[in-house]
Structures are given as C-alpha cells and as structure tokens.
Amino acid sequence: MMRESNFVCINCGNRVKELFKKYSNILKTTHCGKCLQIADKYIEFEEFIILIDALLLDSCAFRHIIYNGDFKLYWKVSLVVLFLESFALCRQKVTNPKNAVLHVHEKGFYTYTLQNIGDYLLMTILLLIITTAVGINWMKKTGLRSFALTIFKVVLISNLSKFFLLPILVWRNNTTVYGRRLHHILVMGHHFFSLVLAYEAIGATRTGLRWFAMTLVVLAFVLKEYTKQFSTFLLEVNVT
Numbered sequence: 001m002m003r004e005s006n007f008v009c010i011n012c013g014n015r016v017k018e019l020f021k022k023y024s025n026i027l028k029t030t031h032c033g034k035c036l037q038i039a040d041k042y043i044e045f046e047e048f049i050i051l052i053d054a055l056l057l058d059s060c061a062f063r064h065i066i067y068n069g070d071f072k073l074y075w076k077v078s079l080v081v082l083f084l085e086s087f088a089l090c091r092q093k094v095t096n097p098k099n100a101v102l103h104v105h106e107k108g109f110y111t112y113t114l115q116n117i118g119d120y121l122l123m124t125i126l127l128l129i130i131t132t133a134v135g136i137n138w139m140k141k142t143g144l145r146s147f148a149l150t151i152f153k154v155v156l157i158s159n160l161s162k163f164f165l166l167p168i169l170v171w172r173n174n175t176t177v178y179g180r181r182l183h184h185i186l187v188m189g190h191h192f193f194s195l196v197l198a199y200e201a202i203g204a205t206r207t208g209l210r211w212f213a214m215t216l217v218v219l220a221f222v223l224k225e226y227t228k229q230f231s232t233f234l235l236e237v238n239v240t
C-alpha cells in the first residue's frame with residue numbers, strides 16, 4: 001500500500017490525502033480540493049478496463065497506474081510485452097514468413113530481449129536527465145528513488161503500445177511487406193504518443209517549461225530509436 005502523500009488526483013495531478021473514505025461497510029470516493037472532481041474513479045474499475053484506457057492514451061489512466069494503483073500487475077504485463085517485442089523482432093528478420101516460427105533462433109530471441117532491456121534503460125536515463133534539467137525541484141520533493149521509479153514506470157507504460165504488434169505476428173502470412181512496415185510504423189507512432197502523454201501526465205516540470213520539456217522528450221525518443229536501429233544492425237551482423 002502506498003503512503004497517503006503519494007496519491008494524486010487523476011484529473012489535475014494535485015496531491016490528495018486519500019482516495020476514499022470508509023463508512024461502516026461503504027466506501028465513498030473523495031473529491032479533489034483543487035478541481036473538485038472525484039480524485040480517482042479507477043479505484044472502482046477492473047484492471048483490464050484501466051489497461052484499455054491506458055492503451056487509448058487516457059492521461060487519467062496513466063496517473064492512476066503510476067501513482068494510485070497497484071503496479072505489480074503492470075510489471076508482469078511489461079515482461080510479457082518485452083518478450084512479445086523480442087519475438088516480433090526475430091520474426092521480422094526472417095525472409096520466408098511461412099517458416100518464420102521455425103526459424104526464430106533461441107540465441108537471436110535472447111539477444112533481442114537484452115537489446116530491448118537496454119532500450120528501456122536508455123530511455124529511462126534520457127528522461128531522468130531531461131527531468132533533472134528542467135524540473136530539479138520536483139526531484140528534490142519526491143526523493144531520488146521515487147523520482148527514478150516514477151520515470152521508469154512512464155517508460156514501461158509507454159511500451160504497452162507494443163501489444164499492437166500481436167496482430168502482425170498472427171496474420172503475418174496474410175499481408176505484404178508494405179503492410180507489415182505500415183503496421184510497425186503505426187505501432188511506433190502510438191508508442192511515441194504514449195510516451196509523451198505519460199510523461200506529461202506526471203507533471204514533473206513547471207507549466208512554463210512544459211513545452212520545452214516535451215520537445216526534449218521528442219528528441220530523446222528520436223535518439224533512442226536511432227540508437228536502437230544502430231544496435232539492431234550490429235546484432236544482425238553478429239548473429240547472422
């Protein structure tokens with residue numbers, strides 16, 4: 001259970017003492033003192049519904065997952081997404097889609113898994129540097145450990161977009177090379193917007209610097225993707 005000081009209103013991001021009050025056998029949701037709305041409606045929702053809202057890029061769902069919810073489930077989901085993305089990368093390099101499953105080598109799968117872990121860590125480090133540069137006061141208030149954990153959660157949540165790689169794995173034999181590339185571009189576009197919106201949802205920077213911070217996040221994403229493509233090229237040379 002999180003400490004009360006860590007709860008936030010999912011609508012405006014304002015800190016709240018509690019999300020609900022208990023009267024006998026009845027739980028009543030509390031209202032935010034700033035925006036006067038229900039502090040967190042998702043405490044009454046199933047985790048599956050919250051996950052769907054996060055995939056629909058709902059900032060309220062992002063705030064609930066990061067601050068108010070039990071993140072244990074999302075650690076497990078992130079692990080599944082990591083393996084899914086690694087498997088998708090392996091199949092993407094197979095020249096004959098009909099025999100793709102048979103040609104996914106164990107060595108290549110583990111190599112791409114390590115690459116994706118490095119990708120997650122690189123993005124986390126870049127966001128930590130950006131946030132420290134433009135939101136040092138926020139880091140001092142939350143503490144270094146909580147600060148780093150929050151940023152890492154942002155990265156993990158944005159990677160939930162990789163769930164949309166699943167259709168191309170299932171129906172890869174029934175589409176063209178152009179269709180597979182277009183699908184991958186759309187997934188990466190969703191991943192990009194998910195990262196930007198999840199980072200914006202935590203409110204780590206002052207309002208006056210928010211657009212500047214968002215610009216730096218975009219540049220960090222581009223740098224991360226360039227690094228990923230370069231590392232993928234090196235892996236292909238070594239693995240093949």
